[in-house]
Amino acid sequence: MTRFVARRLAGMVAVLFAVSVIVFVVFMVLPMQNPAQTLAGKNATPLLVENIEAEWGFNDSLPQQYLTMMEKVFTGELTSYKPRIEIDDEIVKRIPATFSLTIGAAVIWLFFGLLLGYLAAVRAGGRLDRFLTGLAIAGISIPVFLLGPVLIYLFANQLEIFPNGQYVPFSEDPWEWVNHLILPWVTLAALTIGFYSRVVRTNMLDVMNEDYVRTARAKGLSERQVMTKHVLRNSLIPVITLFGLDFGATIAGTAIITEAIYSIDGVGNYAAEAVKKFELPQIMGVALYGSFFVVLMNTLVDIFYAYLDPRVRLGETASE
Amino acid sequence: MSAAPLLSVRDLRVAFATEEGRLQAVDGVGFDLSPGEVVAIVGESGSGKSVTAQTLIGLTRAQNSRIEGSVRLGGEELLTAGDAEMRRLRGERIGMVFQDPMTSFNPVYKLGDQIVEGIRAHRPDTSKQEGRARAVELFEAVGIPDAERRIDDYPHEFSGGMRQRAMIAMALALEPEVLIADEPTTALDVTIQSQILRLLEQLNRERNLATILITHDLGVVAEVADRVLVMYAGKVVEEGTLEEIFYDPQHPYTWGLLGSLTRIDRPRPRRLPQIAGQPPSLLDLPEGCPFRPRCPHEFSKCPQYPELEARLPDSPGHRDRCWLTPEEKREKRLVEGQIGLEAPR
Numbered sequence: 001m002t003r004f005v006a007r008r009l010a011g012m013v014a015v016l017f018a019v020s021v022i023v024f025v026v027f028m029v030l031p032m033q034n035p036a037q038t039l040a041g042k043n044a045t046p047l048l049v050e051n052i053e054a055e056w057g058f059n060d061s062l063p064q065q066y067l068t069m070m071e072k073v074f075t076g077e078l079t080s081y082k083p084r085i086e087i088d089d090e091i092v093k094r095i096p097a098t099f100s101l102t103i104g105a106a107v108i109w110l111f112f113g114l115l116l117g118y119l120a121a122v123r124a125g126g127r128l129d130r131f132l133t134g135l136a137i138a139g140i141s142i143p144v145f146l147l148g149p150v151l152i153y154l155f156a157n158q159l160e161i162f163p164n165g166q167y168v169p170f171s172e173d174p175w176e177w178v179n180h181l182i183l184p185w186v187t188l189a190a191l192t193i194g195f196y197s198r199v200v201r202t203n204m205l206d207v208m209n210e211d212y213v214r215t216a217r218a219k220g221l222s223e224r225q226v227m228t229k230h231v232l233r234n235s236l237i238p239v240i241t242l243f244g245l246d247f248g249a250t251i252a253g254t255a256i257i258t259e260a261i262y263s264i265d266g267v268g269n270y271a272a273e274a275v276k277k278f279e280l281p282q283i284m285g286v287a288l289y290g291s292f293f294v295v296l297m298n299t300l301v302d303i304f305y306a307y308l309d310p311r312v313r314l315g316e317t318a319s320e
Numbered sequence: 321m322s323a324a325p326l327l328s329v330r331d332l333r334v335a336f337a338t339e340e341g342r343l344q345a346v347d348g349v350g351f352d353l354s355p356g357e358v359v360a361i362v363g364e365s366g367s368g369k370s371v372t373a374q375t376l377i378g379l380t381r382a383q384n385s386r387i388e389g390s391v392r393l394g395g396e397e398l399l400t401a402g403d404a405e406m407r408r409l410r411g412e413r414i415g416m417v418f419q420d421p422m423t424s425f426n427p428v429y430k431l432g433d434q435i436v437e438g439i440r441a442h443r444p445d446t447s448k449q450e451g452r453a454r455a456v457e458l459f460e461a462v463g464i465p466d467a468e469r470r471i472d473d474y475p476h477e478f479s480g481g482m483r484q485r486a487m488i489a490m491a492l493a494l495e496p497e498v499l500i501a502d503e504p505t506t507a508l509d510v511t512i513q514s515q516i517l518r519l520l521e522q523l524n525r526e527r528n529l530a531t532i533l534i535t536h537d538l539g540v541v542a543e544v545a546d547r548v549l550v551m552y553a554g555k556v557v558e559e560g561t562l563e564e565i566f567y568d569p570q571h572p573y574t575w576g577l578l579g580s581l582t583r584i585d586r587p588r589p590r591r592l593p594q595i596a597g598q599p600p601s602l603l604d605l606p607e608g609c610p611f612r613p614r615c616p617h618e619f620s621k622c623p624q625y626p627e628l629e630a631r632l633p634d635s636p637g638h639r640d641r642c643w644l645t646p647e648e649k650r651e652k653r654l655v656e657g658q659i660g661l662e663a664p665r
Contacts, residue, residue: 211423219438220411
C-alpha cells in the first residue's frame with residue numbers, strides 16, 4: 001500500500017509538471033505576439049514591455065524561460081503589471097471563500113446524494129423511488145443561474161430567513177459564516193445531489209444482483225446489514241471517482257456562477273475577471289491553481305480507491 | 321426409513337410472475353433428507369433445481385414469486401415462517417455453498433472477516449478474537465494450509481479451489497444440520513472438483529450433515545450421492561437410490577444424461593453423445609410430458625403426463641414419470657450395448 005501511494009504521488013508530480021509545461025507553451029511560446037507585450041497588458045509603455053522582457057528573459061532559450069516562469073510562480077513573484085499586483089496573494093486571499101463554498105457544498109451533495117440514492121434503491125419501483133426520481137430530475141434540470149436568484153428571492157427577500165449572499169469569514173463569526181453560505185451551498189449542491197442520487201441508485205441496483213449479496217443473505221445477515229455493508233459499500237466505489245473529479249473541478253473554478261450570484265469574491269470570480277480583462281499573468285496563475293487541485297483530487301481518489309477495493313492494489317505486485 | 325427425516329419437502333411449487341407470463345419454475349418437488357444422507361438433485365439449466373435449493377432457505381421470497389407446498393425442518397414449517405425467523409435459520413441450521421466461488425465472496429472484505437460477520441450476525445456477543453479463532457479452525461477443517469495467515473487474505477488472493485473451500489468453511493461456521501451445495505464444483509477444473517467432492521463427503525460423514533447436492537453432472541452424483549432426484553422442466557421425472565438411477569434408470573431423460581457421461585473404462589466415442597434439442601421454455605411447455613419433443617421413444621400416451629410413481633414391483637422407492645413398460649425400457653435404453661438415448665426420429 002505504501003508503494004502504491006508513493007507511485008501515485010510521483011505520478012501526480014509528473015502530471016503537474018506536464019500541466020505547467022502546457023501552460024508555458026500555450027501562453028508564452030505559441031502566441032505570435034511578443035509575450036512581454038501580452039504580459040504588460042493593454043496600453044503599456046514601451047519601457048514596461050522592455051523591463052518585462054528582461055525580467056522574464058524572453059531572449060533566453062525556451063527551457064531557461066520555462067524555469068524563470070516556474071521560479072516566479074513558486075516564489076510568489078508572478079505579478080500583474082498594471083497595477084503591479086502579486087497574483088499568488090490575490091489567489092490565496094480568495095481561497096477561504098471558495099473553499100468554504102465548495103467544501104460545504106460537497107459535504108451536502110455527498111450526504112444527500114448517497115442518502116436519497118440509497119432510499120430510492122431500497123424502495124426501487126415504489127412511490128418513494130418515483131418521488132425521488134422526480135426530485136433528482138428537477139435538481140439536474142434547474143440551471144444554477146435560475147435556482148440561485150429564485151432561492152434569493154424566496155428565502156432572502158420574501159421570507160428573510162437567510163441573507164442574500166456575501167461572504168463572512170469563519171474566523172470573524174462562525175454562525176454568520178454558516179448563515180451566509182447556506183443558500184450558496186444549496187444552489188451549488190442541487191444539481192450534483194440529483195445526479196449522485198441517480199448514480200448511487202443505479203449502482204446499488206446492479207450490486208444487488210451480485211452473487212455475494214445472495215451469499216450475505218444466505219449467511220443470515222439482516223436486510224439492513226446486507227444493504228449497508230455489502231450493497232452500499234460496493235456501489236460507492238465508482239461514486240468516489242466521480243466525487244474526486246467533481247470536487248476538484250468545483251474548487252478549480254466551476255463554482256464561478258454561484259460565486260457571482262451570491263457576490264462571493266472567490267477564485268472563480270477572480271478567474272472570470274482575469275479572462276474578461278485578458279490579464280495574462282492572472283490567467284496563468286488561475287490555470288496553474290486549478291490544475292493543481294484537479295490533479296491532487298485525482299491522486300487522492302486513486303489512493304482512496306485502493307483502500308476501498310483491494311483488487312486495485314493488485315497492480316502493485318503484478319508490475320513488479 | 322424408521323426415524324422421522326430431518327428435512328421434509330412436500331409438493332413444493334414455486335412460480336414467478338414475469339413480464340411474459342407466469343413461470344412455474346418448480347412444480348411438485350418432494351423428498352426427505354436424514355442426517356448423514358446426501359440427496360442429489362440433477363437436471364439441466366432451467367430444470368428448477370437451483371430454485372428448489374434457494375426456496376428451502378427463503379431466498380426466492382419476493383413480490384413476484386408464489387411458493388406453495390411444505391418444507392419442514394425438524395417439524396418446523398419453513399414456508400410460512402416469518403422473514404426474521406427465516407433469517408435466524410440461514411447459516412445457523414442450514415448452510416449454503418454457491419456455484420461460483422469467484423463471485424460469491426464480496427471482493428472488498430477479507431475472507432476471515434466475511435466468516436466472522438456471519439457468526440456475529442447470529443451470536444452478537446462473539447468477540448472479534450473468538451470469531452477469528454473460529455475462522456482459523458474452520459479453514460483448517462476444510463484443508464486450507466497456513467490458515468492463521470490466510471484468513472487475512474482477500475478473495476482475489478485465493479485460487480478457485482481454495483476459494484470454494486473457504487466458501488464451505490463459511491457455510492459450516494455455525495455447525496448447521498443441513499448443507500445445501502448448489503453446483504459446488506461446476507466452476508472448478510476437474511482435479512479440483514474431485515478434491516472438493518471428497519471434502520464434502522468427508523464433512524458429511526464426520527459431522528453427520530444432511531446434504532443437498534444440486535448439480536447437472538451425474539459424474540459428481542456418482543461420487544457422493546445416496547439418493548438422486550432427476551428434474552426436468554420443474555418436475556421430478558425420476559428418483560431413486562444411486563444404484564437404481566445408475567444401473568436401472570427408468571426415464572429416457574435419465575438415459576440421455578447417463579449416455580452423455582464420458583467414461584474412461586469404455587472406448588472413446590468419436591463424438592460426445594448429447595441429448596438432442598433444447599430444454600423447453602417454462603412459459604411454453606408442451607402438453608403432457610415436457611421431454612416429449614426431444615424423446616426418440618415418444619408414443620401415443622405421451623400427450624398425457626404420467627404421475628411420479630413406482631413402476632417396478634420390487635423397488636418401491638424408485639419412481640418415475642414414463643409410460644413405457646419396464647420391459648420396453650430395459651430394451652430401449654440400450655444404445656450399442658450401453659445405456660443411452662438415441663437421436664430422435
